[in-house]
Amino acid sequence: MVIGFWSVTALFCLQIGFTAYAQLRLPQVAEMFTHLGFPAYFRVELSWAKVLGVVLLLAPVPAWLKEWAYAGFAITLGSALIAHLSVGDGPKAWGWAAATGVLWGLSYFCWRRLQATPTKA
Numbered sequence: 001m002v003i004g005f006w007s008v009t010a011l012f013c014l015q016i017g018f019t020a021y022a023q024l025r026l027p028q029v030a031e032m033f034t035h036l037g038f039p040a041y042f043r044v045e046l047s048w049a050k051v052l053g054v055v056l057l058l059a060p061v062p063a064w065l066k067e068w069a070y071a072g073f074a075i076t077l078g079s080a081l082i083a084h085l086s087v088g089d090g091p092k093a094w095g096w097a098a099a100t101g102v103l104w105g106l107s108y109f110c111w112r113r114l115q116a117t118p119t120k121a
Contacts, residue, residue: 005110012103020050
């Protein structure tokens with residue numbers, strides 16, 4: 001279970017890290033935020049929130065902080081799907097959010113299983 005957790009969490013964090021970078025640096029991603037009706041400052045604040053969330057998932061922090069990071073990512077990914085669908089975008093636009101949501105779900109499931117496993121003293 002530990003190897004599965006770290007494998008899927010690493011992929012999830014790489015994906016989220018890439019989207020944070022893309023939101024800050026790639027003009028076509030900035031254009032997509034405009035297309036969705038979001039102000040420019042939102043993509044910057046969302047990028048830094050993603051970076052913070054990735055740090056929380058990878059660092060040895062209390063479980064409640066990881067829980068908040070997972071919750072934030074769930075809201076972010078769900079909101080991305082809703083935003084794309086509300087403007088009529090097709091799977092090419094919302095597919096990244098959906099695929100990343102699957103990685104999120106696997107990571108969260110594995111993490112919760114690890115939390116429920118008793119540790120040996």
